Amino acid sequence: MRQGDYIRTGSRRANLRRLGIALISPVVIYMLIVMVFPFIWALFVSLTDKKVGSEGAFIGLQNYGEIMKDPLFWRSVLNTVIFTAAAVLLKVVFGVVMALLLNERIVFRNLNRALLILPWTIPTMVSVLIWQWIFSDISGVLNYILLNLHLVEERVGFLASRSLAMGAVVLVNAWRGIPFVGISVLAGLQCIDGTLYEAATIDGANVLQRFRSVTLPMIKNVTILATIVTTVWTLGDFEIVWVLTKGGPSNGTQILSTLSYTYGFMNMDIGKALAVALISFPPLAVLIHFTTKRMLDQS
Amino acid sequence: MKKLVALILAAVLTATLFTGCSNSAGQNGGGGTDDEGGSTKFTVWMLKNFSDVSNQYFVDRSEQFGAEKGIDVTVEMIPYAEFLTKWTAAIESGETPDVTYMGYQEAGMFAAQGVLMDLSDVYQQIDEREALYPSLRSAVSYEGAQYAIPYWTEPIVLHYRKDLLEKAGYTEPPKTWEEFREIAKACNDAATGVIGAGVGFGKNNSDAEWFARAVIWSYGGALFSEDGTSSIVNSKETEEAVQLISDMFLVDKSVAPSAVNWDDSSNNNAYLSGQAAMVINAGSIYNNLKTSDEELYAKTGVATLPSGPAGRYIPGVCNNLAVFKNTENAELAKEYLLYMTEPESYREWLADGAPLTCPIYESFKNDEIWQDPVNKAFIDTVDSFVFLGYKTDFNPAAGEVYTQRMVNDMFQQVLVEQTDIPTALQNLQDQIDAVIGK
Known part of the structure; x- marks a missing residue:
């Protein structure tokens, strides 16, 4: 294989990779916003003494x-x-x-x-x-x-x-x-x-x-x-x-x-x-x- | 790796099942100016009561305020059972309404949490314009300041079926709780499906909380000590009161079979469907009967709550308008409160809702409408209101004990689990002490 072919193949792989990331990113962003962040927020708040209307202090477990x-x-x-x-x-x-x-x-x-x-x-x-x-x-x-x-x-x-x-x-x-x-x-x-x-x-x-x-x-x-x-x-x-x-x-x-x-x-x-x-x-x-x-x- | 990814995905999905709801709240709250730079949005959450005319009058009057101020007023009529959820969600999301209905029990609790606006100046102005019942001040006060404006009071009275009592040999409504038990037992008729006493102790039933206090207080019991620093509910006096109610449920069986699951509408439904001889309620039943069932209306009598060995105690129900601290329309909210309590228009609103909606202004009790014998039976009790927190003044802890339905839980222990009364009372006392100690 010539050097140019390697470059073209590498470039194609990089493009495919970018395309893959672009295609999957809406789902990842959706998961982060709708699932991951609320989960982390919930986990954090469960470690506080938060009441309605108050900030809540960290109290561990x-x-x-x-x-x-x-x-x-x-x-x-x-x-x-x-x-x-x-x-x-x-x-x-x-x-x-x-x-x-x-x-x-x-x-x-x-x-x-x-x-x-x-x-x-x-x-x-x-x-x-x-x-x-x-x-x-x-x-x-x-x-x-x-x-x-x-x-x-x-x-x-x-x-x-x-x-x-x-x-x-x-x-x-x-x-x-x-x-x-x-x-x-x-x-x-x-x-x-x-x-x-x-x-x-x-x-x-x-x-x-x-x-x-x-x-x-x-x-x-x-x-x-x-x-x-x-x-x-x-x-x-x-x-x-x-x-x-x-x-x-x-x-x-x-x-x-x-x-x-x-x-x-x-x-x-x-x-x-x-x-x-x-x-x-x-x-x-x-x-x-x-x-x-x-x-x-x-x- | 694939397993790990699947497990993480599973974890996140699971957590979302529980946490997803937390971000959806408060969609209907929020005031301020709209995004397009148009007129100011002003949101009011009002209690939906049983009088459509009264509800509509409130909406019309609010919209009139909006028209005069050149703002866009939205009034959302909400059933009582939904308020706590809506407030909680609104506070957490920061999307609170500009003005909201609030019972004094909740107002005290939220005031202590620092989320309500101090309305002492508005209270003062209203009181100076037309004298409010002096007793109402303590119900909306926290550490000397007023955090809500009383809007109407709801006296709780005994509704009874004259015909059923007569059939059972009684020409007068019960004067004491012992008589109440006796008449309930006499009127109870499994064959015709008539329940002697339409009282219930469902998990979230607010009527039951008032009823229980009326009986406990009239037997000399109390939930709070005189200085409010501890609970004294586990006493001989309270035990007698609980025993009386327990006997009605377990011995006489003069209540509905599923009374331990009744909600706030159940006693209304039981009475309005002709299946209860006596119920203890605010004026919503009477209001409904006036327009929906003339025959039952004619058979219905209204009387002051029975008394006990220590006297007659009427739990005070004071409904208010309050403002959350984070409203963008603080000054407008204060103007709105002054506008809605303007005596002449307020008088018209009251007339539509009487006898459910009793006035906050003391002089109004002399109006012609309140001289009607039935309406008078309601309004005469306002002078002797006893508020949550008795034997001390109303306080946030008393509001929290009420909101968490701790007295209902105690009755459920006695009536469902058949826990002995002193043990159930000790549990309640420990719970109340925990709330006081916070």
Whole structure:
């Protein structure tokens, strides 16, 4: 190769490099502004005693120490785990069942598919307010039905005990989240080659065996991915719990996101609110890591 | 390396889930001059109350101020439950409104944090123009200065269903809290869905905080000592008061099943839907009934709150207008406050909202509108207002205890977890002491 060729190749590489930097820089700048700087700011403020309207002095890990000693924080951790586990389980089970049903040749299949997405399309606030009315003991429809069917003798306070309230927020979260899992799994089901089922049938496989040997392996990846994504969303859920119960009764539905909000906006303790938010970061980071890794691997 | 990058990306995304919201606040706040060099923008955040006429009058009057001053006035009507979030976000972002509604409990708290403007001079001018109720001064004062201008008071009274009480054998509303319990129990009817007492203790319920104090104080209890340096809530007197309420919930079951999850609108809804025999509330229910349900309006009676062994205590609710320190329109804000409290137009605004909106001017109680028996029942309580902080004067710590709904939390411990009352009171006392000690 002549010297001129080397120069031209080197110059081309440099140009390509500059082009690459130019193309990627908007994303990097966006990430810096929208994600990295707020994260660093949050981390710094969590190390201060900042209250609303005050500058706040550096106090090291004091907020984290106080939070770790606070029984309410540990109750919130437990509630978050229960809320997330129960809601995700319901979403995955019913999402998969719904997808399997809608993949069959049932009547009004397209209409049913549209109805499946409905809970997901209604704004969260609207749907939660409707559920609040359903659960209400003042003109609430659920109590009305139960009383008229003589299934209960007096009105039930669905949001009045810790366990019932937790059940209610899990139910509403699951109701909203099932469509996402359903649609994801349905997309996976649509990609299964029909000849696989034909081959399995020729080999003498019955319905259950076909499901176990063909369907399940083919939808495994998409189900796992949908489960991880919905777990991350459920862990970060705030609106449903806040609107329905405000974390009550008696902190029975207090989860980490509502606790952080309570510290920040009710108690005006910004430092502690951010510490609560950041303390729950490691498990979420691991989950998001696996999600992105899986997505990258698949692509 | 790829794993490390993915992990960092994951970390940043996670953190953003929590921190992203912090930068979106205050979009509707902020005054000053617009970027194109046009007229001055002047923003007011006002409490949206239950009278549309009253709300509109306030907006019209504010816009009239804008027209006279040649500025662009924007009034945003906001429900009470949303204010704390909006103030917090606005203060942090620096995008505060020029003038805002503020309860005295929050005004004290924000004054102590140094974010409110000293309005002592405006208070003085208003008071000299037309005498304010003397008791209101302490509610808006912090270290001798006034940080908010009272705009209206909201007496809390007992609303009761005359027909339901009569059916249960009572011709008069309860005079004492013991009678209140007795009548609630007698009126409670699971078959028809009637709740004896429409009271609740939801996590964020502000009505409950006032109701609880009315009962506790009338039994001789108090949250604060006379010098305000400590909490004395864990006492025999408070225990009796809490026991009475607890018995209504757990023994008589004369409240709604989900009363421990009620918010501020629940008691209104229960009464307006004909499902509560008695509720304790400001005049919003009466205002609503006047226009929406003549039949229920005719069946509704209003009475002063019952008393206890130590007497009758009416928690004072004083609603104000305040100005954040960082407003660019400080002088305009002061002029606006003087304009909005100008007695004659103010009198018209009050008339639209009566009996929910009671006057700040003492002489107004002699106006014809307040001689109406129902309105009189409301306004007569203003003279005997007792403010947060009792047995001492109102102070920021009292505001913070109220804002954090500590009394509600104590009741939730008793009613939901069934913690014994002395333990729950000791927890509350420790919490209040912690606030005082800050």
